[in-house]
Amino acid sequence: xxxxxxxxxxxxxxxxxxxxxxxxxxxxxxxxxxxxxxxxxxxxxxxxxxxxxxxxxxxxxxxxxxxxxxxxxxxxxxxxxxxxxxxxxxxxxxxxxxxxxxxxxxxxxxxxxxxxxxxxxxxxxxxxxxxxxxxxxxxxxxxxxxxxxxxxxxxxxxxxxxxxxxxxxxxxxxxxxxxxxxxxxxxxxxxxxxxxxxxxxxxxxxxxxxxxxxxxxxxxxxxxxxxxxxxxxxxxxxxxxxxxxxxxxxxxxxxxxxxxxxxxxxxxxxxxxxxxxxxxxxxxxxxxxxxxxxxxxxxxxxxxxxxxxxxxxxxxxxxxxxxxxxxxxxxxxxxxxxxxxxxxxxxxxxxxxxxxxxxxxxxxxxxxxxxxxxxxxxxxxxxxxxxxxxxxxxxxxxxxxxxxxxxxxxxxxxxxxxxxxxxxxxxxxxxxxxxxxxxxxxxxxxxxxxxxxxxxxxxxxxxxxxxxxxxxxxxxxxxxxxxxxxxxxxxxxxxxxxxxxxxxxxxxxxxxxxxxxxxxxxxxxxxxxxxxxxxxxxxxxxxxxxxxxxxxxxxxxxxxxxxx
RNA sequence: UGGGGCGUGGCCAAGCGGUAAGGCGCCGGCCUUUGGAGCCGGUAUUCGAAGGUUCGAAUCCUUCCGCCCCAACCA
Numbered sequence: 001x002x003x004x005x006x007x008x009x010x011x012x013x014x015x016x017x018x019x020x021x022x023x024x025x026x027x028x029x030x031x032x033x034x035x036x037x038x039x040x041x042x043x044x045x046x047x048x049x050x051x052x053x054x055x056x057x058x059x060x061x062x063x064x065x066x067x068x069x070x071x072x073x074x075x076x077x078x079x080x081x082x083x084x085x086x087x088x089x090x091x092x093x094x095x096x097x098x099x100x101x102x103x104x105x106x107x108x109x110x111x112x113x114x115x116x117x118x119x120x121x122x123x124x125x126x127x128x129x130x131x132x133x134x135x136x137x138x139x140x141x142x143x144x145x146x147x148x149x150x151x152x153x154x155x156x157x158x159x160x161x162x163x164x165x166x167x168x169x170x171x172x173x174x175x176x177x178x179x180x181x182x183x184x185x186x187x188x189x190x191x192x193x194x195x196x197x198x199x200x201x202x203x204x205x206x207x208x209x210x211x212x213x214x215x216x217x218x219x220x221x222x223x224x225x226x227x228x229x230x231x232x233x234x235x236x237x238x239x240x241x242x243x244x245x246x247x248x249x250x251x252x253x254x255x256x257x258x259x260x261x262x263x264x265x266x267x268x269x270x271x272x273x274x275x276x277x278x279x280x281x282x283x284x285x286x287x288x289x290x291x292x293x294x295x296x297x298x299x300x301x302x303x304x305x306x307x308x309x310x311x312x313x314x315x316x317x318x319x320x321x322x323x324x325x326x327x328x329x330x331x332x333x334x335x336x337x338x339x340x341x342x343x344x345x346x347x348x349x350x351x352x353x354x355x356x357x358x359x360x361x362x363x364x365x366x367x368x369x370x371x372x373x374x375x376x377x378x379x380x381x382x383x384x385x386x387x388x389x390x391x392x393x394x395x396x397x398x399x400x401x402x403x404x405x406x407x408x409x410x411x412x413x414x415x416x417x418x419x420x421x422x423x424x425x426x427x428x429x430x431x432x433x434x435x436x437x438x439x440x441x442x443x444x445x446x447x448x449x450x451x452x453x454x455x456x457x458x459x460x461x462x463x464x465x466x467x468x469x470x471x472x473x474x475x476x477x478x479x480x481x482x483x484x485x486x487x488x489x490x491x492x493x494x495x496x497x498x499x500x501x502x503x504x505x506x507x508x509x510x511x512x513x514x515x516x517x518x519x520x521x522x523x524x525x526x527x528x529x530x531x532x533x534x535x536x537x538x539x540x541x542x543x544x545x546x547x548x549x550x551x552x553x554x555x556x557x558x559x560x561x562x563x564x
Numbered sequence: 565u566g567g568g569g570c571g572u573g574g575c576c577a578a579g580c581g582g583u584a585a586g587g588c589g590c591c592g593g594c595c596u597u598u599g600g601a602g603c604c605g606g607u608a609u610u611c612g613a614a615g616g617u618u619c620g621a622a623u624c625c626u627u628c629c630g631c632c633c634c635a636a637c638c639a
Contacts, residue, residue, distance in 0.1 A: 012586085013578085040639055075638060132637055141635055143566045177637050187567040189635055198637035217639045241568055241634055263569085270575085276639090318587060320577050322570095325632055329575045332588050342601060377601075408599065417597055451597045462597050533598045560599045 011058060014321035016262055020059055020232055029231045029258075033065030036230050037091070037098075038221065040072045041083035041205070043276035044291040045090040045299045047312070047333070051267040054316040056234055057096040068228055069098035073106045074220045076204035084205075086291070090299040095309045105220045106206045108227055112215050113167065115223055115253040116178055116196060120159045124252055125196060126152055127162040128179045135177070138184070139192050145185035146192045152181065166199055169212045173199050178213075182248065190241045191248075194218050222246040225259040233259050236266040237323065267319060268327045271481035272297045273488050273499060287503055288482070294540075294551050295482045295507050305479065306528050306538025306553030311340040330481065334554045341528060341536040341553070346374040346381050349419070349464040350516040350531040350550075352476055354393035356468060357440040359424060362390040367469065370450065372420045384519045388421050391468035393515045395533075398463045399440060401429055406563060408460035410440075417462040419532060423448040464532045471515035474548045476537065478509040516548065523548055530556075 011017075024031050037056040039049065060067035069091060073079050091098070105112075119125035128151045130138065140146035154162075166176055178197035186192055196219040201212045222245075225233045233246075240263050250258065268274060273282075274297060282288045282296070291298050294305035302312065315336040319328055367389040375381040394410065403411040410416050415425040428441030447454055451462070484504045485491045492499035520529070523539040531537050535555035542549045 038639090042639080072639065078638075128637095135637075136635075139635055141566085144635095145566085146635090174637065179637095189567075192635085195637050200637085214637095216637075221639085237569065238633055239639095265570085318576080320587095322577070324570055324577090326576060329588070332576075335588060338600090347598080376596095376598080406599090419597060421597095459597090461599075464598075530598085530600085533600070535600095556598075556600050558599070563599085 011062060011317060012320060014264075015323070016055065016232075016234060016264060016321055017059060017062070019262060020063055023231070024063055032229075032231060033060055033063040034068070034229050034231045035060045035065065035234060036068040036070050036103075036225065036228065038070045038072045038224075039087050040075070040078070041080060041087060042075070042078040043083060043280055044086050046274055046276075046279065047269060047297045047299070047302065047315075048267040048274050049090075050094060050299055050312050051316045051319065051321075052234070052236075053091060053094055053096060054313055055264070055321055057098075059232065059234070065231070066101055067096070067098060068101040068103050068230065070103040070105065070224060070228065072217065072221065072224075073104055073204070073206065074215050074217060076200060076202040076214060079205055081205050086300060090303075093303060093309055094299065094312060103224075103228060104206060105215075105224050106204060108220070108224055109207060109211055109215070111227060112220055112223055113213075115249075116163065116215070116219070117160065118253050119180065119196070120163060120178075121156060122252060123156060124181050125159070125178055126154050126181055127159050127166070127176050128152070128193075129176050132174060135195075139189065140184070142189070148184050149179070149193070152193070163197075166197070167211070167213050169201070171199055173201055175199060180219075180245075180248070182245075188241055188244060190218070190245050194245060218242055218245050219249055222249040222259070222261075223253060226250050226254045226257040229257055230259040233261045235261060235263055237263050237325075238266075239263055263323070264321050265323050265325055267316075268325070269297060269330050269333065270327050270486040271330050271483050271488075273483070275489075278489075278499060281500070285500065287500055294477070295479050304538075304540065305551055306341075306536060307337050308340050308344075308528070311337040314340065327487070337536065337554050338557070341530065343378075345528050345530045345536055347376070347532050348374075348517055348520050348529045349386070349466055350474070350476065350514060350520065350534070350537070351393040351395055351464065351466050351471075352478075352511055352514050352531075352534065353396040354466075354471075354513070354515045355396040355399060355437065355440060356391060357394050357424070357426075357442050357465075358391050359442055359444045360427070361443045364390060366390065367467070370420050386420065386517055386519070387467045387470040389467045389469045392418070392465045393468055393471060394418075394440075394463050394465050396437075398461075399426070399437070401437065404564075406560075408560075409463060410461070415445075415459050417448075417451050417459050418444075418465045419462050420451050421449075421465065422446070422451065423453055423457075423459060462533075464534070466515045466517050468515070470518050472518055472521045472546075472548065473512075474514045474516045474520070474550060475542075476511045476514045476550045476552065477540070478511065478552045480504055480507050480509075482507050516550075520548060521546065523550075528553070 035056045057067040128149045138147045179193045182191045184192050197213045292300035292304045369385040372386045373383050398409045422444040424442045424444045426442045430439040483502050488499045488502045525541045528538045536553040537550040540549040
């Protein structure tokens with residue numbers, strides 16, 4: 001086998017990595033690779049950001065470069081330190097390190113301001129005193145060219161004077177704006193004299209009241225990249241039209257650094273929404289319990305739900321990087337956690353909807369313990385003691401009085417296995433006055449201790465169970481997709497309804513009085529388990545001493561549920 | 565009726581002129597003290613459409629069709 005054969009990349013190749021590899025091979029930027037992840041601190045990170053993070057940090061890492069964490073904090077009225085803190089937590093949790101490379105566009109305000117004056121001196125920027133409405137009107141439309149502002153021909157001196165006075169706080173919000181002088185008739189609307197600076201008498205979360213003029217994204221972003229020596233500035237497709245402006249800003253202010261912008265398609269997931277505006281609305285209108293509600297597609301929501309950073313990174317790798325608009329099936333995300341947790345999560349038993357089974361031939365007052373492996377395929381996860389006694393809880397769904405042909409579980413007269421315990425046979429069904437099943441009677445076969453029948457007899461089902469005398473009560477929260485429709489954005493737009501009307505009323509079902517095995521009594525918040533035959537669960541921070549709360553991350557695949 | 569991006573199986577996605585990778589899903593089978601996991605096999609005569617170039621086209625050319633983005637002093 002040649003070296004090339006063994007050097008298969010763990011990370012799939014994509015057009016971005018191809019470009020970077022070619023640049024490195026050609027010796028561009030001295031072979032250096034610097035990327036950046038540039039969130040605006042105006043909301044929490046979501047799974048779409050995770051894709052960008054994996055790309056930005058991934059590419060940098062693979063080529064021996066750096067990825068800067070840069071907060072694009074140029075709009076003080078929308079931003080907040082709460083968001084910068086959460087963003088840092090989330091990036092770290094996802095497993096990425098920016099070391100000391102934590103930057104803020106606001107750190108560059110002075111330099112950026114200087115670049116703006118440079119532009120003015122070159123006659124490439126001017127102060128416009130049109131109102132916002134008038135600017136919009138002068139901009140033209142998609143099919144009609146724009147018109148020059150009457151202020152477009154102001155002299156350099158007048159522009160400089162006005163701009164300095166803007167900075168000095170002489171004017172109210174909206175009185176003037178600094179604009180690039182490019183081309184009001186450009187077919188690319190982005191180039192119709194874009195606004196570079198606006199007046200905002202607002203307190204900034206980092207610079208306080210030091211400034212009252214703030215740069216726009218199209219000005220701050222390319223120049224921040226240049227200042228930091230970024231080589232490859234990766235962003236999403238909606239910025240393709242902005243690339244000429246990105247290049248323009250750098251060409252006319254800086255010449256040393258020459259970052260290039262490349263665009264890829266953002267991640268979309270079905271059965272959820274991804275826009276920050278909509279996620280904010282869900283939080284503010286209390287449709288969910290905060291940004292980290294386990295139903296949210298936010299990184300913090302997925303974390304609380306029980307997703308692992310590994311599974312999210314794996315998901316991002318599998319989804320790929322391309323330029324085609326895409327809608328990824330949330331089933332792939334679920335597959336990724338299942339695969340990860342199947343390998344790592346210790347097993348335990350929990351009964352979600354308990355039904356008592358009394359083993360009439362098991363001596364009253366007697367009890368015993370079984371040593372049970374914590375993982376069927378990984379002995380290094382150890383084992384634990386699980387108590388057993390005369391009365392146990394089984395899952396209500398695991399019993400049917402009149403079972404259909406393909407139902408293999410417990411039924412009157414039928415023998416099944418209690419996992420790691422005994423073979424038991426149902427001998428009686430006890431109902432209340434309303435005819436509802438309230439309890440089962442059965443017998444166990446003492447010769448089958450551990451769950452094996454010495455005579456080789458087979459049973460068609462194995463049930464999970466919890467000893468009634470030792471069971472701990474728990475709350476278990478089951479989650480379903482947040483929306484009833486695959487494309488809440490599109491469906492809502494079509495009918496004119498608000499997307500919140502499509503929220504799945506069953507997206508959260510909190511089960512109280514679940515019975516869990518005693519080893520789970522003090523599960524640490526954030527610890528993950530597979531509850532056998534049911535799914536993966538994660539202890540929620542709402543847990544308190546003796547009152548555990550679990551979130552279902554994802555159910556196990558269930559071919560019986562699918563068939564029935 | 566302007567400019568830009570994109571069209572490969574249900575969802576993603578390789579492919580870069582030599583005769584359709586892979587993953588998810590789905591369908592079978594084996595195995596199983598989780599109807600889980602694991603293992604094995606199947607799942608596009610065809611690449612938005614139509615022409616053209618070529619011995620040969622998903623890949624090149626032409627035209628057409630469809631979807632998405634852009635008219636914030638948001639990012």
